[in-house]
Amino acid sequence: MGDSSIKIEANIWQRVPGADSVEIFPIIPKTNCISSNCFIFSARDALVVVDPGANREQTRQISRVLTDALALAPRPVLVFLTHCHQDHSQEAGGLELPTGIEIKRFAHQAGVEAMKNQDPNLTVAYLYLGNPGICAAPFEGILFRSSPESEPSALELEDGRRIELHTEPIAMPDGATLQRQWLLLGDGNRLEIYHTPGHSPCSISLRVGSLLILGDLPFASNPGVCGLNGWNHADLLQSLHKVNWLLETSEMAVCCPGHGYCISAQSMREKFRMMEAEASDLTDVPLLDAERISALKIYVDELLEETTALLTIFSGRLYTISYYLSLLEEESAAGRILAALDIDRIDGILSDFRRMAEAFNTSAVPEWTVVLKGVQVARSLRLILAAEHVQQILDFHLVDRAQRRLLDFLSLVHGLQFLRTEQPKAANEVIAELLKRAKGAQSAQSNDLMEAVDDDQAFLQALTRRLDTHSRLRNIDFEFTPAPQETNANIGAERLDDLLTNLLEGMAGVGVKRINIATRVASGQVEIRLSSRERMDPAAFGKRRLDLYNRTLGWLGGSLECNQDSGGAEFVMRLPALQSI
Amino acid sequence: MEELKVTLEHLESTVVLRAVGPVDSTTAASLQEPLLRAVESSSGAVQLDLAQVSYLSSAGMRVFLLAAKALQKRGERLRLLNVPQQIHSLLNLAGFTSFIDVNS
Numbered sequence: 001m002g003d004s005s006i007k008i009e010a011n012i013w014q015r016v017p018g019a020d021s022v023e024i025f026p027i028i029p030k031t032n033c034i035s036s037n038c039f040i041f042s043a044r045d046a047l048v049v050v051d052p053g054a055n056r057e058q059t060r061q062i063s064r065v066l067t068d069a070l071a072l073a074p075r076p077v078l079v080f081l082t083h084c085h086q087d088h089s090q091e092a093g094g095l096e097l098p099t100g101i102e103i104k105r106f107a108h109q110a111g112v113e114a115m116k117n118q119d120p121n122l123t124v125a126y127l128y129l130g131n132p133g134i135c136a137a138p139f140e141g142i143l144f145r146s147s148p149e150s151e152p153s154a155l156e157l158e159d160g161r162r163i164e165l166h167t168e169p170i171a172m173p174d175g176a177t178l179q180r181q182w183l184l185l186g187d188g189n190r191l192e193i194y195h196t197p198g199h200s201p202c203s204i205s206l207r208v209g210s211l212l213i214l215g216d217l218p219f220a221s222n223p224g225v226c227g228l229n230g231w232n233h234a235d236l237l238q239s240l241h242k243v244n245w246l247l248e249t250s251e252m253a254v255c256c257p258g259h260g261y262c263i264s265a266q267s268m269r270e271k272f273r274m275m276e277a278e279a280s281d282l283t284d285v286p287l288l289d290a291e292r293i294s295a296l297k298i299y300v301d302e303l304l305e306e307t308t309a310l311l312t313i314f315s316g317r318l319y320t321i322s323y324y325l326s327l328l329e330e331e332s333a334a335g336r337i338l339a340a341l342d343i344d345r346i347d348g349i350l351s352d353f354r355r356m357a358e359a360f361n362t363s364a365v366p367e368w369t370v371v372l373k374g375v376q377v378a379r380s381l382r383l384i385l386a387a388e389h390v391q392q393i394l395d396f397h398l399v400d401r402a403q404r405r406l407l408d409f410l411s412l413v414h415g416l417q418f419l420r421t422e423q424p425k426a427a428n429e430v431i432a433e434l435l436k437r438a439k440g441a442q443s444a445q446s447n448d449l450m451e452a453v454d455d456d457q458a459f460l461q462a463l464t465r466r467l468d469t470h471s472r473l474r475n476i477d478f479e480f481t482p483a484p485q486e487t488n489a490n491i492g493a494e495r496l497d498d499l500l501t502n503l504l505e506g507m508a509g510v511g512v513k514r515i516n517i518a519t520r521v522a523s524g525q526v527e528i529r530l531s532s533r534e535r536m537d538p539a540a541f542g543k544r545r546l547d548l549y550n551r552t553l554g555w556l557g558g559s560l561e562c563n564q565d566s567g568g569a570e571f572v573m574r575l576p577a578l579q580s581i
Numbered sequence: 582m583e584e585l586k587v588t589l590e591h592l593e594s595t596v597v598l599r600a601v602g603p604v605d606s607t608t609a610a611s612l613q614e615p616l617l618r619a620v621e622s623s624s625g626a627v628q629l630d631l632a633q634v635s636y637l638s639s640a641g642m643r644v645f646l647l648a649a650k651a652l653q654k655r656g657e658r659l660r661l662l663n664v665p666q667q668i669h670s671l672l673n674l675a676g677f678t679s680f681i682d683v684n685s
Contacts (some may be wrong), residue, residue, distance in 0.1 A: 096641065308638070315639030316675025318644045323680055324651060334671075344606065347639045351605035354636070472674050510671030539664035 007213070008262035016041065017210025017253040021187040021214035025065050027058060029259060030309045033372050034128075036088040036216075036258045038062055041208055044068050044186025046163075049079045050206055050213050051258060054090035054318035055133070063096040065108045076102045076157055078141070080193075082215025082258055083200040085131060085228075086125045093137025094280070101119050102158055106141030108195065110230075111202030115139070121229040122200065124288050127368040141165065142178055143204060144195045176241045196243055198236025205243060210253040211266075217243065218257045218271060221279040222373045223413035224296075227288035236279055244272045255506040285415040293379030296413055297360075297367040300374035302548035303409045304357060306502075307381065308350050309545060310402045346384060353377045375413055378406040397437070401498045408495075408552075424578055427519050427526050428482040434497055434504075435480060435517075472505045481518040487527040487577035490556050496575075499549055503530055525558070526577050531570035538562045538569065583635070585611045593624035597662075601633040605642030613644045620651045627652060632663035637671065645672075649681050658682050 006017050010028040025040040035055035040062065041048040047069055052062055059412055066077060077097060081089050086106060093106055107115070114122035125134050143165075155163040163183055170178040176507045179195035183209070192207040199220035206213045219225050220236050246252065247265045255268035263271075286292065318341060321336035353373060360370050385399050385406075489496065507515055512532045520527040538546065550560040558575035585608035590597045596619045604612055620627050627648065631637075649659045660682040664672070669685050672678055 137591070282612055311676045312639050312642070312671055313636070316642045316671065316677060319642050320641070320676035320679070323646055323650065343639050343643070347606045351638055351640070354605070355583075355607070505674055506670065509674045510666060511673070537666050540670050542667055 006264070008254055008256065010261075013042065016209045016211050017478050018211065018251060019189045020045075022189050022208055024211065026256065026262065027053075027061060027065075029053075029055070029186055031260045033259075033369055034366075035090075036082075036085075037256065037260070039213055039256060040065055040069075041185070041191075041192075043208075044073075044075075044190055046075050046185055047077045048185070048191060048208075049077060049095070051082050051088040051215070052079065052091040052095065056094070059094045060096075061089040062091075067098055070098055070101055074098075074101060075274040076104060076161075076163075078163070079103060079105045080141075080191075080206060081105075081107040081111060081202075082213060083108070083203040084114050084123050084135075085200060086123050086128055088215070088258060089123065089135045090132060091543070092135045092201065104141055104155055104157075104163065105137060105139040105480045106143055106193075108143045108202035108204055110144050112139040114202070122202070124228055126229075127293065127366055127572070129366050132525060143193055145183060148319075150360065154336050172242065172245055173472065175243060176238070178246065182282070192242070194246070194476065196239040198232055200228075200230040201232065201235070202230070203239070203364040207252075210251050211252070211256065211346070212243075212247070212265070212268075213254050213256045214258070214268070218255075218268065218275070221275045221282060222375065223410045224288070224368070224375045226279075226282055227285040227292075227415050229287065229289070231285070231288075233279070233282055233285065236282075237276065240272050240276050240279065243268060244276070248274075255577045264500070282414065288415070290461070290495055293367050293371055296374075299409065299412060299548075299551070300370055301357060302544045303374065303378070303405065303549070304350070304353060305542050305544040306405055306548050307378075307402060308354065310398060310405070310541065311346055311350065311381070314398050314402070315346065316340070319345065342384060346381065349377055349380055371413060375410065377416050378409050378513075378578040382406050382410075390430075397501075400494075401501065404494060404498060423493060424488055424491060425496075427487040427489050427528055427575075428497065429483070429487075429498050430493050431480060431500065431517055431519065431528070434500055435478055438476070438478075438504075472508045473501075476483065476504070476508055476512070477514040478515075479516045481516070483519040483526075485521040486577075487519050487521060487526050488578035490558070491553075491575055495552070499552070500528070500530075500571065502545070502549070503541075503573075506545075507532060507536060510536050510540045513538055521577055524577050525574045528575075529570055530573075531568060533568040536564070536566060536569040584608065587612055587615050589615060589619065595628055596623045596625065597628045597630060597643075599630040599633070603636035603638075604634055604644070605636060605638040606640040609638075609640035609644050612641065613647065616644060616648050617651065620648050626654075626657060626660060628660045628662055630662045631665065631668060634665065634668065637668045642675065642677065645677065645681060653680070660684070 007025055010026050013023045013025050016022040016024045021044060023042045027038040029035060035053040035058055036051045038053050038058060039050040047066055049062060052059060065346050065447060079092055080090060097103060115135050120126045123134050125132060153165045165181055165183050167181050170180050172178060178190060182190045182192045185191050194205045196205045196217055197203050199216045203215055205215065217239060247269050252265040254262050256262040318337055322338050325334035356373055357370055382403060385403055504515060512534050514532060516531045518529045546562060553560050553573060556575060561572040563570050583603050585600060585602035587601045587606060593640060597614055600612055601660050602608060645659060652659050658681060662684050664685050666685060669683055672683055
């Protein structure tokens with residue numbers, strides 16, 4: 001196996017592992033979906049540029065690096081695209097080279113045709129604002145032609161030399177074939193090219209020595225990436241399998257993705273194993289077109305507001321506990337409570353995202369960027385909340401609610417059905433359990449406190465939980481009038497509980513003290529009515545949060561209605577009764 | 582990018598601070614410094630007007646907590662004035678209304 005200690009650094013020339021006379025100059029911008037990494041190789045017979053990207057400043061840097069290298073040894077420049085997506089290809093025609101330097105461009109046939117036809121779909125130019133120009137530069141090197149003319153195919157250079165492109169498929173032990181082409185770079189070094197579709201039909205991976213450039217294959221199963229035009233589930237699984245085999249059986253040391261830092265081949269294999277597991281479920285991913293991205297962007301806004309509210313309450317409750325522990329002169333315990341959850345990090349993640357989402361409304365940030373950022377935020381928050389000690393501190397129900405909301409978002413971006421996967425339960429039963437939980441917490445906590453009195457550590461934990469049960473719903477007077485009929489509705493029990501809890505807590509948050517809950521079954525629908533005779537401004541819930549609940553119920557064939565008059569206010573939730581589905 | 586502006590008014594026995602803008606992890610320090618200074622330098626009541634605060638994150642809550650703790654040592658409570666409904670609701674659900682006076 002490869003040497004996992006080899007590091008590839010950005011913005012310097014360094015030896016390519018496994019190819020002594022070839023050097024690499026990686027350009028690795030801060031990870032974004034506007035412009036990709038670029039890798040420049042310097043070999044005896046050619047300079048090779050992989051993925052120029054889509055940023056003019058980056059193009060100027062590439063041109064400077066090439067010009068300096070060419071001053072030492074004039075050679076042809078060969079530009080390769082790992083695939084034709086706009087963030088990798090846009091600047092392929094923009095390099096400025098000294099007079100007399102010949103440039104030849106290479107890409108997979110499907111990508112060459114897409115760029116030639118100015119196809120906004122396969123190049124995913126539709127994702128970017130302002131109709132950015134699709135690369136119109138000529139591509140002389142057409143890789144993996146569907147009907148090869150002759151072998152090897154050759155490009156003639158002006159000085160009479162030839163670049164010969166050899167086709168040599170690899171037969172894998174399981175009977176599969178890894179399509180391979182290669183050309184010589186001098187001193188016995190090869191540039192090998194593998195067809196690795198899935199992210200796009202024109203996706204290729206490139207190898208020099210024991211360094212493998214993978215383009216966007218490592219992200220191809222990510223929410224917000226899978227389903228892009230040209231994405232293919234079966235091809236992706238095949239490519240992951242083939243590249244994994246390549247990493248396992250060849251002396252590969254380093255893998256370089258199209259965005260972000262290079263990692264060891266071993267780490268990439270582990271990533272691919274996780275991807276294979278994740279990708280195996282992605283059988284029915286809908287097309288991630290402009291319309292769907294716009295819809296997801298709205299959902300991202302709503303999710304942001306909902307998650308921010310849940311986590312701000314969560315963090316605020318930790319602060320409240322720390323306040324009371326301080327009053328009890330338990331400063332160190334107060335500090336431990338706050339240290340248990342990285343509140344500042346959560347706040348920083350959410351604040352950054354909020355500012356970015358706001359910037360979307362006033363600047364040229366593509367909707368897709370906001371959706372991808374939403375995915376990144378959701379994944380980060382899920383990791384923070386999944387830590388065992390977070391679950392142990394307090395209110396696991398609130399943490400679970402936030403987790404489910406984030407998971408739903410990721411599933412939706414993935415294009416998966418998520419709301420029907422849980423077991424439904426009668427609405428009457430869900431409400432009864434919710435009310436029992438709200439009212440029952442205090443007595444249970446009191447017992448904990450009494451039992452822990454001889455153990456300082458346990459006492460503090462019990463005290464923390466007791467302080468936490470200064471519950472949002474504990475002081476509310478509920479009156480529940482259940483329907484006499486069966487109230488099974490088309491929604492999982494946990495999601496129904498989440499929605500009801502959020503609405504009831506919202507009512508408590510605006511100061512409502514008495515809430516009537518009634519269920520009714522009529523016209524094939526289960527109706528849940530949360531009403532109060534007290535004044536209640538639904539605006540205090542946040543419009544986007546209510547939109548989110550309404551949208552969620554809408555996906556299930558239901559709705560959320562908010563009625564308000566001088567006599568009070570009510571929420572009416574309607575869901576198709578399960579029998580009628 | 583939205584900024585937070587804080588102004589200060591000394592009344593007879595009360596200091597009133599008025600915040601305008603979002604209070605999040607980026608801006609919370611702009612509130613913390615004048616609020617804690619007002620708490621330390623005044624022996625009277627300290628009030629914070631949030632009428633024009635568009636957003637409050639947990640970073641803002643921490644600032645309230647620090648001020649509340651400092652005031653509690655001399656038997657006072659922090660008073661928040663003109664608190665927007667949505668922020669009032671968050672403070673209520675987080676338990677802050679048990680140690681801070683909040684007026685909508």
